[in-house]
Amino acid sequence: MLLTPPHIVIDALSHAFSDKKKTHEGSVMPVLQNINLSVRRGETIVFLGPSGCGKTTLLRLIAGLIKSDQGSVLVNGAAPQAGIGSAMMFQSFRLLPWKSVRENIAFALPHLSAAERVAPVDKALHQVGLTRFANYYPAQLSGGMCQRVALARALVMEPDLLLMDEPFASLDAQSRELMQAETLRLTEKQLATGSDDVHQAKATLIFVTHSVDEALIMGDRIVLMAPRPGRIHEIIDVPFERPRFMNDPRDVPEFTRLRQHLWASLREMVLSDPQSDFYGRGNEGIASW
Numbered sequence: 440m441l442l443t444p445p446h447i448v449i450d451a452l453s454h455a456f457s458d459k460k461k462t463h464e465g466s467v468m469p470v471l472q473n474i475n476l477s478v479r480r481g482e483t484i485v486f487l488g489p490s491g492c493g494k495t496t497l498l499r500l501i502a503g504l505i506k507s508d509q510g511s512v513l514v515n516g517a518a519p520q521a522g523i524g525s526a527m528m529f530q531s532f533r534l535l536p537w538k539s540v541r542e543n544i545a546f547a548l549p550h551l552s553a554a555e556r557v558a559p560v561d562k563a564l565h566q567v568g569l570t571r572f573a574n575y576y577p578a579q580l581s582g583g584m585c586q587r588v589a590l591a592r593a594l595v596m597e598p599d600l601l602l603m604d605e606p607f608a609s610l611d612a613q614s615r616e617l618m619q620a621e622t623l624r625l626t627e628k629q630l631a632t633g634s635d636d637v638h639q640a641k642a643t644l645i646f647v648t649h650s651v652d653e654a655l656i657m658g659d660r661i662v663l664m665a666p667r668p669g670r671i672h673e674i675i676d677v678p679f680e681r682p683r684f685m686n687d688p689r690d691v692p693e694f695t696r697l698r699q700h701l702w703a704s705l706r707e708m709v710l711s712d713p714q715s716d717f718y719g720r721g722n723e724g725i726a727s728w
């Protein structure tokens with residue numbers, strides 16, 4: 440039997456930034472320590488953990504936006520290069536205000552001529568339900584619509600790796616929930632139709648969030664990280680059936696159990712972290728989180 444090689448292999452990865460607060464030269468701040476993780480093609484991995492535990496740094500290392508000299512990250516068997524083979528989405532929409540919705544999406548396809556961009560941009564607009572708004576400008580859209588444009592701009596590249604850094608954190612609760620469902624619908628489409636067309640194969644998704652519920656809704660596995668220095672505390676298999684845009688995992692009793700487990704771990708990490716605002720409070724007053 441042929442085994443498909445993993446999409447991403449992270450091996451003994453550590454990372455440090457130079458510590459700008461220290462005055463003496465050569466001082467470094469360790470941010471990630473000995474990260475080991477193998478990601479299957481088509482898998483959705485969620486990085487969850489307290490503020491400052493290095494989730495974004497790890498995502499940026501996978502994106503090839505920064506490099507580390509300790510350990511390795513391989514994507515498709517090679518060192519990742521920014522913008523090649525992956526698309527990234529951020530908390531801020533990063534839309535160009537002077538460009539229309541259509542132009543913002545087309546901006547992700549600089550290698551194509553204007554004529555060649557029309558069909559893929561039309562498809563992406565249709566995917567996120569914004570065809571009617573193609574000629575609007577970002578200032579004329581709601582936050583949820585802006586994030587749908589950002590999603591379309593990522594999808595139009597047809598990446599096999601989608602990196603999402605707290606993509607819905609700035610949205611109101613309702614828009615956030617709608618965007619989660621929308622992202623599941625778009626990334627799980629071939630699971631729903633049963634298509635085995637390789638061009639429809641589910642992209643590998645790496646998703647950073649602070650939200651326990653979002654982690655459980657989106658992830659196949661949750662990588663729970665501990666802070667200072669950032670390290671893997673636990674990797675949790677999320678057993679809920681896919682496609683999840685058709686089967687809401689919140690209806691399953693196991694959702695509550697995993698939610699409680701994750702919250703207990705996060706609470707413990709935050710309360711025992713001397714650099715956290717909550718340090719030293721014990722369980723007083725927040726035991727019922």
Ligand SMILES: Nc1ncnc2c1ncn2[C@@H]1O[C@H](COP(=O)(O)OP(=O)(O)OP(=O)(O)O)[C@@H](O)[C@H]1O
Nearest residue numbers: 456457470488489490491492493494495496497649
């Ligand atoms: N470019 C940088 N230079 C120096 N320090 C940095 C840099 N980027 C991040 N850091 C530091 O590295 C640590 C981890 O940051 P990172 O943003 O990766 O954590 P995070 O878990 O994503 O945090 P949050 O959940 O608050 O977004 C933090 O202490 C941060 O201040």
